[in-house]
Amino acid sequence: MLSFTPFALALTTTLLTLTNAHPATTHPRSTGIIHRIYAGSTTANNGLHFEPENIVAEPGDLLEFHFLPKAHTVTQSSFSAPCEPLGGDAAIFSGFNFNTTAGEADSVFTVLVKDREPIWFYCSQPTGTHCQKGMSGVVNQKFGSDKTLAKYKEMAVGTVSRQPSEDPLASQGGWIMPNVAL
Numbered sequence: 001m002l003s004f005t006p007f008a009l010a011l012t013t014t015l016l017t018l019t020n021a022h023p024a025t026t027h028p029r030s031t032g033i034i035h036r037i038y039a040g041s042t043t044a045n046n047g048l049h050f051e052p053e054n055i056v057a058e059p060g061d062l063l064e065f066h067f068l069p070k071a072h073t074v075t076q077s078s079f080s081a082p083c084e085p086l087g088g089d090a091a092i093f094s095g096f097n098f099n100t101t102a103g104e105a106d107s108v109f110t111v112l113v114k115d116r117e118p119i120w121f122y123c124s125q126p127t128g129t130h131c132q133k134g135m136s137g138v139v140n141q142k143f144g145s146d147k148t149l150a151k152y153k154e155m156a157v158g159t160v161s162r163q164p165s166e167d168p169l170a171s172q173g174g175w176i177m178p179n180v181a182l
């Protein structure tokens with residue numbers, strides 16, 4: 001007759017505990033896919049624009065932000081608080097490291113997509129209220145949900161842009177890399 005002894009149950013519990021004690025902390029395997037996103041398109045929305053601004057990416061893909069004239073940033077926020085930094089050590093902030101007066105900045109900002117959760121982002125340049133004017137984007141918006149980029153932009157109007165750090169150059173959540181021509 002099959003029976004579970006207290007010992008077997010205890011062993012099972014121990015094994016489960018051990019398994020749970022080691023959640024996956026490693027980065028997803030690289031897919032080799034790079035999504036190039038331009039900050040400050042010179043045509044759309046008078047240049048206050050990310051192109052593309054609604055991105056679908058797999059874990060392991062890279063987001064590569066290229067910066068066009070005017071001093072833009074990529075700053076992660078929540079959906080519900082547009083133009084405000086998300087906070088925390090992992091939140092994305094490019095810093096104001098990509099100023100350029102013509103053409104693309106010499107460096108790009110590269111972000112690894114870790115999972116399929118939405119990444120809401122905005123430009124935190126306060127001069128000219130870029131975020132309030134619609135300079136924002138999203139990676140992996142939940143389609144079918146009412147949390148849309150259009151709604152985010154709508155809620156951004158009238159807010160005040162905030163910076164993640166007192167140091168405008170303090171980037172985190174990604175890497176500043178040389179801008180290598182294709």
Ligand SMILES: [Cu+2]
Pocket residue numbers: 040048071072073123124125130135
């Ligand atoms: Cu901007």
